[in-house]
Amino acid sequence: MAKALICDDSPVELTKLRGILESAGWHTVTATTGSEAIVKARAEKPALIFLDVIMPDMDGFEACRQLQADAETKPIPVVFVTSKNQKADHLWARMQGAKALIGKPYEAVQILDTLKAFA
Template sequence: MADDKILIVEDSPTNLRLIKDLLKTKGYKVVTAIDGEEALEKAVSEHPRLMVLDIILPKKNGFQVCRQLKTSPDTQDIKIIMLTSKTQDSDRFWGLKQGADEYMTKPFDNNELLANVAKFL
């Protein structure tokens, strides 16, 4: 698991801490970003295997981040779990269409998030 680096992109300090603590207790190496531009930078510099990506973010939203990552040869292999408060079917459709590997809504179940992380790592 030491090589299973996960990038969490979340602008809410509370949610960021919850997700980070959950993943760290399971032995994952975690890096964080608080906006879409920082997410893109860290995706290139940190080479995570997986990203937990919020949609409603400053600077660039999660849809834009996902689309940009999935269309770049350097980052297209990063698995992306969108974790968002956007619960409409159209949001889920659009997230998956942008290239997300999974779409989860908040509030989230810890076990479901861990199962999805394990599925992609």
């Protein structure tokens, strides 16, 4: 069973994403901060990481940079799921090493299409 790491400081968003992924047959691991996501990515070796941008302690952009700088986690595709959905945000996300950015609010099909594209 494929595994995805979901990182968001909102319990509602974690529950929503977990439901979408698990209904598609994925195992999920969750984190609520950028630093926790980095630790769990190293330990769990997920096939894909869904990462919020606006979080306490470390934002998603910094977490993505750290994941990309680590040889163990660099191969794991990172997809931002965030309310930061301007053209500049998409560009900046790619510059940090992310494969894509999905804007909130999103539809389940956007998450499922991302699974097909990057996992």
